[in-house]
Each structure stands twice: as C-alpha cells, then as structure tokens.
Amino acid sequence: MFTEDELEHLREHLSHYPERRAGAIYCLYAVQDKIGYIDDKGIMMVTELTGLSKTQLEELITFFTLLRRRPVGRNVLRICDSISCHVMGSRQVLEAAEAHTGVALGEISRTGSVTILPSICLGLCNHAPAALLNDEDEVSRLTPESVQKLLDELDQQPFQQSATGSQVIATSGHSMLTEGRDH
Ligand code: FES
Numbered sequence: 001m002f003t004e005d006e007l008e009h010l011r012e013h014l015s016h017y018p019e020r021r022a023g024a025i026y027c028l029y030a031v032q033d034k035i036g037y038i039d040d041k042g043i044m045m046v047t048e049l050t051g052l053s054k055t056q057l058e059e060l061i062t063f064f065t066l067l068r069r070r071p072v073g074r075n076v077l078r079i080c081d082s083i084s085c086h087v088m089g090s091r092q093v094l095e096a097a098e099a100h101t102g103v104a105l106g107e108i109s110r111t112g113s114v115t116i117l118p119s120i121c122l123g124l125c126n127h128a129p130a131a132l133l134n135d136e137d138e139v140s141r142l143t144p145e146s147v148q149k150l151l152d153e154l155d156q157q158p159f160q161q162s163a164t165g166s167q168v169i170a171t172s173g174h175s176m177l178t179e180g181r182d183h
Pocket residue numbers: 080081082083084085086120121122123124125126128129130
C-alpha cells in the first residue's frame with residue numbers, strides 16, 4: 001500500500017505525537033487518501049505503526065465521520081440533516097438525491113459517480129440546506145431540483161484515475177517531495 005519512503009514519513013510524523021491515537025488519525029487519513037477508504041489491510045498497517053489495537057482504531061473511525069470503512073463513489077456528497085438544514089428542507093433533498101441515484105444513502109450510485117451521506121452540521125447553517133462535495137466544495141441552499149442537477153453533472157464528469165500517491169502525505173508540512181529535493 002505505501003512505499004518504504006511513505007512508511008518512513010508516517011513513522012516520523014507519529015514521533016511528534018505524545019498521544020498515539022492522535023497520530024493514528026493522520027495514518028488512517030493517509031490510508032483513506034490512498035485507496036478511497038480504510039480497508040482491513042490499512043487497519044492492520046496502522047496497528048503495526050501505532051501499537052493501537054484494531055478495536056481502538058475502529059473506535060476512532062466510528063467517532064470521526066470523515067473517516068470511512070467502506071468504498072465510495074468517485075465523489076462524496078455529504079448532505080447536512082442537522083436542525084437548521086432539517087428545518088429548511090434537507091429531508092426532501094436527501095429523498096430526492098436517493099431517488100435520483102437509485103441506491104440507498106451510503107451506497108455507491110449505479111454509475112459509480114457518487115456516494116451520498118447524511119451529515120451532522122457542516123457549519124454552513126446560514127446556507128441551509130447545505131452540503132459538502134468531496135470534503136471541500138460547499139453547496140448552498142439545496143433543493144430537490146438543484147441536488148438532482150448536481151448529481152447529473154457528477155455523472156457527466158469524465159472518469160479521472162485516482163492519484164496513486166497519498167495527497168495527505170504529499171501535502172503535509174514535512175512533505176516527502178520537499179525532503180527528496182533537499183537531498
Ligand atoms: S445545520 Fe446544516 S450546516 Fe449547520
């Protein structure tokens with residue numbers, strides 16, 4: 001899964017954390033970034049790196065909603081269903097999205113283009129009902145119609161091969177790329 005250089009980077013990064021669980025989150029994100037989710041092999045690798053048990057890692061993944069144990073589509077759309085968004089119609093938005101993809105929330109759409117997940121408050125309450133696309137693009141004031149249009153657009157995006165390297169590792173403060181250039 002990781003090259004020896006990447007593993008060395010993870011070990012070095014872990015050495016900065018007095019609390020192993022905090023460092024484990026970084027490693028779990030690196031696994032997810034690499035293959036799209038955290039598989040059993042990734043869990044085993046992080047147990048070896050951190051000394052934490054599989055159960056402790058499962059607890060972390062359960063607590064942090066941005067970490068996932070199952071494969072997802074090429075895009076992940078998190079639609080908020082907390083109170084402000086709920087009042088502004090997020091339930092109807094979620095139902096329209098589910099009907100449009102033809103699969104239940106959390107499943108990969110038939111085209112493979114998206115996985116829709118309900119989310120706790122995204123901090124975008126003044127744009128309710130709100131969503132977050134791929135953990136970075138804000139989507140404001142959704143309606144059943146606008147979410148269907150967005151899903152159509154995602155369907156039409158050309159397939160992009162996922163990056164083979166971990167962006168988490170590559171963009172971290174002590175980037176291996178930077179270190180490589182220094183030597
Ligand atoms: S309640 Fe939906 S973003 Fe805050």
